[in-house]
Amino acid sequence: MSTRLPLDAPTRRWCLAAAAACALPLLRLLPAWLALVLAGIGLLGALSAFRWPWPSWLRLIMTLAVAGAVFFAFDFRFGRDTGCALLMSMLALKCGETAQLRDGRSLVGFGLFAAFAAFLQDQGPITLLLAVPAAVLAMAASQRLAEADAGLDGPQGVTPRLRAVGLVMLLALPLAMAGFWLFPRLPSPLWGVPENAIAKTGIDDRMAPGEWIDLMADDSPAFRVRFFGAPPPSGQMYWRGPVLWHFDGRTWSRWEGIAYMASPEVVAAQAPLRYEITQEPTDRRFMFALDLPLAAPDGGRLGLDLSPYADRPLRDVTRYTLESAVPARFEATLSRSSRDMALRLPEGFNPRALELARRWREEAGDDDLAVIQRALDLFNREFTYDLAAPPLGRDSVDEFLFSTRSGFCEHYSSAFAVLMRAAGIPTRVVTGYVGGYRNPLGDYWLVRQSEAHAWNEFWIEGRGWVRADPTAAVAPERILNTVGDMPGTAGAALRPVFDMGDWLRRGWNDLMLGFNAQRQSLILRPVGIEHASAWQVGLVFATVAGLVLAVSLVLMLRERGRPRDPVQRAWRRFVGRFARGPAAKAAHEPALSWGWRAAALHPADADAIRALSARFAAWQYAPAEPDAETARSLVRDLRAFRPRR
Template sequence: MADSLPPQMLDRGSRAWTLAAGAACLLPLLLQLPGALGTLIGVAAVVVAALSWRRPLHVVLRVLVALAVLGAVVGMSGLNFGRDTGAAVLAAMLAVKPAETFSLRDARSLIGFALFAPFGAFLLDQGPLSLVLGLAGAALALGALLQLADLESGEADEGIPAARMLGVARLLAIGLPLALAAFWLFPRLGSPLWGVPERALARPGLSDEMSPGQWIDLMADDAPALRVRFAGRPPLKSQMYWRGPVLWHFDGRTWSQSRWLANLPPAPVVHEDEAWEYEVEIEPTDRHQLVALDLPVAAPDGAHLAHDHQLFTPRPLTALTRWRMRSSPPAVYDPELRPALRRAALLLPEGFNPRTHALARQWRAEMGGDDAAIAQRAMDWIREEFSYTLTTPLPGRHSVDEFLFDEQAGFCEHFSSSYVVLMRAAGIPARVVTGYVGGYRNPLGDYWLVRRMDAHAWAEIWLADRGWVRMDPTSAVAPERILDTLDDRLPGGGLLGDMFGEGGGVLDLADLLRSGWNDMVLGFDAERQARLLRPLGVGRLDGMRLGMLFAMAALLGLLWMVWLSRRGERQPDPVLRAWHALDRRYRKLGLGREPDEPALAWAERVSLARPGKADVLRQLSRRFSDWRYASDQPGAARSRESKELVRALRAHRPD
């Protein structure tokens, strides 16, 4: 049996194309990974490509590099397996792939593998930046495949010809109408056919637990959490408490939710006359928790209102969602507290915070049964002696004692937790409520933007005849004792602060564009699709009408593909195209070449009829025959020879 042919090796230009396409596909995925992990993989990709630019790395070194990068990915992911870890492993494997990419087969393998990276990025983010970068990576990958095809045929060019990318653009234009028809018109289901795997690394956002220092990263994140559009006059900014998880259980360090309350009907509420109608657009959190303006009147469609007025969804919020809600401040909230709930709202672990318990007993003895007076005394104490700062030491076993009597400085986690423990120790039912506070009005879009850094925790205490009452001990801190805030830590001030800070036109415009993207693309669900043609006077589209509309659009898209394909040049070889064009020019004179007639024989026949062009046509025919059947030039030289022959064939005229 004959030995197999050796693999065709890449030239410098083709390898550069391949690595550039791989890097472009990898970039959108790296941007969605945690910062340290994405940076590590990106640096590894650059180092591996540089070390293996001239020759392949030794197999042992390749194995060690791959194991080191994969080990770092698994270690930094904390052995949590999910979308994040899977995407990071994909990125790591792609980063070390250039170490063994030197043949034509290796290059095609790398490009095919690299095309999975943008799809991996879309599992983590569906924003416009991910789409643009993903399309750019796919376009470069197609261009690299065309380069490899030219290399295999012996016509590879060392440069980056614009014609190659024009060919890619033409391929994209052929399929774009059908893709748009599928996106807008293919009937969508109200729910997905299958579930997307959970993310291994939770998105920054509200959690169902709260521990000391847990919120530092969240409060330094200025990414959007939700956008709100009010139908009518919005509430005052001081009234914007966005209710999220309600925490009942305290183990001495961590506050957590009580799951059994989710199955109880909502507590009775007498609302005030003032109410707000609004639509809230919630960014993905991968959790089942909704956020609503305190206090939601009822659960929106597709959500469940728990006893403590938390809102839950049956499926995790893995994508952007919109909810229409109505909220109104409570005048009386759960005036008859059930005994089981009272016990849960007074429960404290034994052996923790003895000084806090002693102070609570002292206040109770001094003030008798006046719960409201005790609660107000705690607020006055905070106003007189406490400071607000993000720089806090890690707490010890008696974290509340340390905060109330030693440090007397912290942020909302410390204030709300310590206040609730103090109230419970004094015999006043209390709980911690987490969510967001405030927001920023985008004047360009007339909506309110609430960011993750607006996360906040406050307290609710139960008072006779009033029920649950919101108490925000953090807001009681005197302004002159606010020492270290998020504004101090975020970049700002000067020209950059004017441009990019809150109220700056650049970020307002950027968030408005993102909001429009959410509205037109990410928020395009089955309900929006059913109302797609309403502006044109067409009512709700059912599944059958959508199917028929999609079939018509798909047929038009296919006809466009056929027309554009036939309109293009059917012969991909430029030399053959020029040769056939020359034949057509002579055919108009009745001297066209017969299908079975050799080039030189045709030239001799034409020279008898038109001797004036005989020598030029013989020379062109001989050059064409040599190029077609006898050329042994290497890739770059053959490419130059082809271009010269094309110019000569196009320049020749029979008259």
């Protein structure tokens, strides 16, 4: 029945403060409008819980309304992000129900789950910096709840309570570090989430005109690249991702199963470049490589179109090394199935574009390059690059070519591929990223989501697949709204700040998030074990954990036997200064008796020993409570005493 005890005001404030702190790591990961709504509901509930508790019917209505808002925010998709947002909404609603001890425990428990859920979405240093004080406040609130349940008086004031909880958490830190670095790691998690069930920003396996506008406004990192040697010019950095073959009249998508087909022959035109990519989590299997990769990365494979794919969804920061080279020939012999797929167009779509391409073919004869050049000249002469392009209808290519004549890479690559296929030239769409920004602090290249790009590859007899970028064919004076014109892009004045922030995030990824089973197997290299097995790492973990637990137990036992009162602690230190001689105090010996005996053995300090012993006995056994100044004076004198030889 103690759980039904009413919450007193101080305990309630501790619980609400802990819930607010635990909510911060998760609130920052929600859509802005939803985070504001949930924060407002939590604040309103906290203010009204004592004065005007919400009736059951109102709580039911608000629960249904908040759940509907969460599903609306995540496009009615079920997955990790939706579940975390629902947990956050329950925490906000629980703030309006904090009348009993049971409610306080539920609120603190919800808060701890919310802080944990934030790490399911982001494992960055900001999340950790917000979660640590949240955990301290949650432990302090739990301590206060336990004291209220038992009717005890704990540390008075905020600082003493936080200090006590912080010391306990520091005591657990060595064991937590040993678990992170030494507990045997699995190459893949025991549980998983279905691929693409989680909303993540990044390149997808489909493309339709206008779908990438949100992606191009996103400045978050896609991956970072470190070259082992001189890097190529940024204008030549085409980072190859999914290749799209199938066109249904509006949307381009991958050729299913192509990732498992054998890679074609690539003849390099120059010495290959070697580099290392550190890719952010995407929950998809897409990897990226500089055009063109020569071999599959570790943990991945190359398909028929040389797009790199991971063996498992990339749910953690992933690092892989690749070699790429500019091709002299790329799949010089095209199979019948590949040719058919690269020429296929749906019936009944874009008739004007098909008619234009057929006319170009008749005028150019067998010269494929002449047809290609006419398309590029058309884009250069009459088209505009504009992120604010109007939406397109059913015949999207016709509307783009003959009506709007403005768009960005999605529009240009789609229209170019349709024109080339209609003219009998095998063509496909390649998606990925282009360019990058060199961070001078770490000498690495940062590729952001806003640098997402789509280009084309057409097939020419004798040369194979050749890259074409119709978006780059637009004349510079016809480029209007770009990513740099959009709000939120960093200015030059703030560039050093962003460089430092990204450099710190890269170091965090290398040190913490990139620590996987492969790197753990190398942790014993300094002691001569090149690749430690799971049982060797486990043995080291058990040894270190045992030592840490033993030290923690000794410290806890010492602290348990140590008096908490400052006068008692000062008296124990005072007596301890005589512990190695004949004046050592016996456990049963009273303070006054010991003082007279020690004074006889130390005549030079006899008066001081007798006086301090008498003052301590008076403080300990006085019928009235001594004042604070008397206690401070006694502590000061006991600490200052040093016996003379």
